[in-house]
Amino acid sequence: MAPPKPTILVLLSIVLATASSDLLDFRVQNEYCDLPDELVSEIRSYQPTVNRIIDAVTKGKFKGAVYKELADFVDKFGARVSGTRNLEDSIDHVLDSMREKQLENVHGENVTVPHWVRGNESAEMLEPRKTNIAVISLGSSVGTPEEGIEAEVLVVRSFEELDQANFSQAAKGKIIVFNSQYESYGKSVKFRSSGASKAAQHGAVAALIRSVTPFSMYTLHTGEQFYDDGVNKIPAVSITVEDARMFQRYQDRGEKIVVRLRTNIQSLPEATSRNVVGEIVGSEKPKKVVLVSGHIDSWDVGVGAMDDGGGAFISWYSLAVLKALGLRARRTLRAVLWTAEEPGLIGFQAYDAAHKNELDDFIFAMESDEGTFTPLGLEYATGAKGGCILKEIMQLLAPINATRVEPADAVGSDISLWAKKIPTGSLLNANERYFWYHHSKSDTMDVLDPDNLDKAAALWAAVAYVIADLKEEFPRDFDEVRLDRSKLIKKLIKV
Amino acid sequence: MAPPKPTILVLLSIVLATASSDLLDFRVQNEYCDLPDELVSEIRSYQPTVNRIIDAVTKGKFKGAVYKELADFVDKFGARVSGTRNLEDSIDHVLDSMREKQLENVHGENVTVPHWVRGNESAEMLEPRKTNIAVISLGSSVGTPEEGIEAEVLVVRSFEELDQANFSQAAKGKIIVFNSQYESYGKSVKFRSSGASKAAQHGAVAALIRSVTPFSMYTLHTGEQFYDDGVNKIPAVSITVEDARMFQRYQDRGEKIVVRLRTNIQSLPEATSRNVVGEIVGSEKPKKVVLVSGHIDSWDVGVGAMDDGGGAFISWYSLAVLKALGLRARRTLRAVLWTAEEPGLIGFQAYDAAHKNELDDFIFAMESDEGTFTPLGLEYATGAKGGCILKEIMQLLAPINATRVEPADAVGSDISLWAKKIPTGSLLNANERYFWYHHSKSDTMDVLDPDNLDKAAALWAAVAYVIADLKEEFPRDFDEVRLDRSKLIKKLIKV
Numbered sequence: 001m002a003p004p005k006p007t008i009l010v011l012l013s014i015v016l017a018t019a020s021s022d023l024l025d026f027r028v029q030n031e032y033c034d035l036p037d038e039l040v041s042e043i044r045s046y047q048p049t050v051n052r053i054i055d056a057v058t059k060g061k062f063k064g065a066v067y068k069e070l071a072d073f074v075d076k077f078g079a080r081v082s083g084t085r086n087l088e089d090s091i092d093h094v095l096d097s098m099r100e101k102q103l104e105n106v107h108g109e110n111v112t113v114p115h116w117v118r119g120n121e122s123a124e125m126l127e128p129r130k131t132n133i134a135v136i137s138l139g140s141s142v143g144t145p146e147e148g149i150e151a152e153v154l155v156v157r158s159f160e161e162l163d164q165a166n167f168s169q170a171a172k173g174k175i176i177v178f179n180s181q182y183e184s185y186g187k188s189v190k191f192r193s194s195g196a197s198k199a200a201q202h203g204a205v206a207a208l209i210r211s212v213t214p215f216s217m218y219t220l221h222t223g224e225q226f227y228d229d230g231v232n233k234i235p236a237v238s239i240t241v242e243d244a245r246m247f248q249r250y251q252d253r254g255e256k257i258v259v260r261l262r263t264n265i266q267s268l269p270e271a272t273s274r275n276v277v278g279e280i281v282g283s284e285k286p287k288k289v290v291l292v293s294g295h296i297d298s299w300d301v302g303v304g305a306m307d308d309g310g311g312a313f314i315s316w317y318s319l320a321v322l323k324a325l326g327l328r329a330r331r332t333l334r335a336v337l338w339t340a341e342e343p344g345l346i347g348f349q350a351y352d353a354a355h356k357n358e359l360d361d362f363i364f365a366m367e368s369d370e371g372t373f374t375p376l377g378l379e380y381a382t383g384a385k386g387g388c389i390l391k392e393i394m395q396l397l398a399p400i401n402a403t404r405v406e407p408a409d410a411v412g413s414d415i416s417l418w419a420k421k422i423p424t425g426s427l428l429n430a431n432e433r434y435f436w437y438h439h440s441k442s443d444t445m446d447v448l449d450p451d452n453l454d455k456a457a458a459l460w461a462a463v464a465y466v467i468a469d470l471k472e473e474f475p476r477d478f479d480e481v482r483l484d485r486s487k488l489i490k491k492l493i494k495v
Numbered sequence: 496m497a498p499p500k501p502t503i504l505v506l507l508s509i510v511l512a513t514a515s516s517d518l519l520d521f522r523v524q525n526e527y528c529d530l531p532d533e534l535v536s537e538i539r540s541y542q543p544t545v546n547r548i549i550d551a552v553t554k555g556k557f558k559g560a561v562y563k564e565l566a567d568f569v570d571k572f573g574a575r576v577s578g579t580r581n582l583e584d585s586i587d588h589v590l591d592s593m594r595e596k597q598l599e600n601v602h603g604e605n606v607t608v609p610h611w612v613r614g615n616e617s618a619e620m621l622e623p624r625k626t627n628i629a630v631i632s633l634g635s636s637v638g639t640p641e642e643g644i645e646a647e648v649l650v651v652r653s654f655e656e657l658d659q660a661n662f663s664q665a666a667k668g669k670i671i672v673f674n675s676q677y678e679s680y681g682k683s684v685k686f687r688s689s690g691a692s693k694a695a696q697h698g699a700v701a702a703l704i705r706s707v708t709p710f711s712m713y714t715l716h717t718g719e720q721f722y723d724d725g726v727n728k729i730p731a732v733s734i735t736v737e738d739a740r741m742f743q744r745y746q747d748r749g750e751k752i753v754v755r756l757r758t759n760i761q762s763l764p765e766a767t768s769r770n771v772v773g774e775i776v777g778s779e780k781p782k783k784v785v786l787v788s789g790h791i792d793s794w795d796v797g798v799g800a801m802d803d804g805g806g807a808f809i810s811w812y813s814l815a816v817l818k819a820l821g822l823r824a825r826r827t828l829r830a831v832l833w834t835a836e837e838p839g840l841i842g843f844q845a846y847d848a849a850h851k852n853e854l855d856d857f858i859f860a861m862e863s864d865e866g867t868f869t870p871l872g873l874e875y876a877t878g879a880k881g882g883c884i885l886k887e888i889m890q891l892l893a894p895i896n897a898t899r900v901e902p903a904d905a906v907g908s909d910i911s912l913w914a915k916k917i918p919t920g921s922l923l924n925a926n927e928r929y930f931w932y933h934h935s936k937s938d939t940m941d942v943l944d945p946d947n948l949d950k951a952a953a954l955w956a957a958v959a960y961v962i963a964d965l966k967e968e969f970p971r972d973f974d975e976v977r978l979d980r981s982k983l984i985k986k987l988i989k990v
Contacts, residue, residue: 075744078626131573134936217712217937218797242939249570249940302713441629442712444737445744 033388083115108274172203196236210244295341302443310372318461329468367412371431377404382423383477528883578610596815603769643757667698691731705739790836797938805867813956824963843909862907866926872899877918878972
């Protein structure tokens, strides 16, 4: 999922905050939708085709195929880090797989990407008790001097606490521990992304940031962080929830805490990577594109099976299934596997820039980057009429019980930047445990389930195909007023 | 929990197997119990006293005290490994705490204990992909030569598979990976305890054993292992569930796997440790003893907050509460914190031997070593009449909804060796996640909850006090026929 740049963070926060409260009430209901009978009939006419897709993927010759393809892939390459030869080899592997499955126009599109490499990292608590503290540097962090940084620790629960005069004065020369209780990823990730900058503003020498997760088994979670302009770049590392809370207990008892932190980091020259593209060209309107996507790079811990192996593989494999079933839509179906998402949506941004003149032809963009657990339906960011059409389309997924539609202001990580430009959708799935595994060593094949991957791929193939094949083009309108309940309802009724 | 010596393992397996099936049907029911009215009345007369204990611990001046005492303890000492000075310092701390709370006859009883120390340990997969594999040596394992052991890997799912001719022939000179799916701790722990010996019998050079756990976040679990007589002592380490399954996938694809394992181990001279004892001497029959217990030592990973900080601390603290409330029973209440449980119930065995002439006076022994999560009641190993008495006593715990009673052939880890000698009970609690954390770095204070510790301590204090104070002595009979349903029912009805 998204490396939280501040702007994206704000967006995500809104999405997450609203999705869990008011917006759920605005779920597109029948009474608000008044699509023409002809359109409804047309959508319903796809049921046999969708059933064929579902049967092929969940029972037929493709059953278990996504899991197998993905297991072969992650076992062969492991972690796929921006800037590495290994990522490029893994990209070649997917290009080969796409060609083998006879996708069309299979190619890579060059992108300049960062290459940040962690080295050894360790921390030792020297007072009040000598013990090792597990640490993991955050992306783009600087390292410590070779001899490490040894300093007293100051624990804060929030930015507000750090800003208080007594804490702020105490912070100078200290190692700051951010011990913020997890609320939601959207709300809590700011400590990871901006904690070091905030600590540096107060004169701290390093930041130890509690891993952003609702559940911990002494689990370290990495992720990208960003230095504000003008601040001293101090080392930023994650620690476990358990150690953050232990530090808090020491401080609350009035005990002095001293830690020695040692990390080394290499920031190597930028490298060339590739966004990975494969298509089924449209039979009538080849320039019109429905895009399905996930990202192919991963963090350097775990093997990125969940983040975002699952999303990437349901994306390209759903096209392989459609191709094998001989299903060619009126418009072009394009799978794009973004590169270098983790260090800051680098692949997406390059693609967006390179294709800026074609974006008007992108009629719907989908991304799966929040897990491929049991699929429930689709989350979408588009206008009211688009929402109504999606609602009808999702009824076709009744055979796998994945008919839910949830509106949001923006969906996905990469494609969230297209939120007001192109109608977008992301996989709605039972991902309550997504952030348990996220950016940790536990992001492995064991997180995933073959049957769920089958269902997710079937949903992905069906939705993309139907949108790309409908006679009428998917409406390019957006609810500017979505957050205003009465206006939204009025608008929905008027569709 | 118990380091599974083969004999204990067999016992535990029976307990676990039966507890989950037939025996549950034999729960002591009212219709099978026919206690004298006078005894039932006497037990019921303790309700106000039990309420006083519960109120004091869950609402009154002791609320949160067990958690606080335990957090102070684990934050001060961390892991408490058999043979270390740190364990002895932590024992001194508890002796001081017991004296401070005015327990009586507070003292340590010397025990000779092993001192096994892990050093650096690492493993690297060289083929089919170069990557680090997380490993953790098992207790009493030998280390590798300094240059490590590099060999091809053979994966087996079970001892039976390894015994098959094709696997057995292939095993010579290999590193064996045991990839056994978790069934239950009782059933699966044999791979940890005996895997190296089994592998050595087939000529293997090292054993990598899938961690014994129902859930993994790339989590390593250590634990004791035992070399059979006459086998070559080969290094035995745990690996994660995730890596065990990855090895299986490679092998199933026909890919060659090569691993280099490096561990170093020190087996230091035996040391002197202590079982920790504190009492409230009985007012009428001081030689008669009700014993509450847990173990004070821990593994060297995590801080042993769950295994067995919680059990040890509810044990001695329940006596501190009774003392503070001025509750002195007719018989003696004794808290014993066993030392060196992890390397093989060493403290218990020494205590059993040293007190062998007094065991006839031990009328009931309790142990908590399977978690102190939400307390549900009591598991017990005693005869039918004893079961009926416990059933009545547990009704007193209705205010904290912990009235369940479950019979078993043996309970606890240490005290399971007393199963047919002394009536025994252990804490029944909602410990479905116990083996998630067991013997891993995630065994920290975060596993525990202050309110649950309060309730567990209240239950512990109430049960021990009532049994120690009843006019009639707890019956010293055992169901030899427990596994025979009809005989058991007959016996229960006859009580």
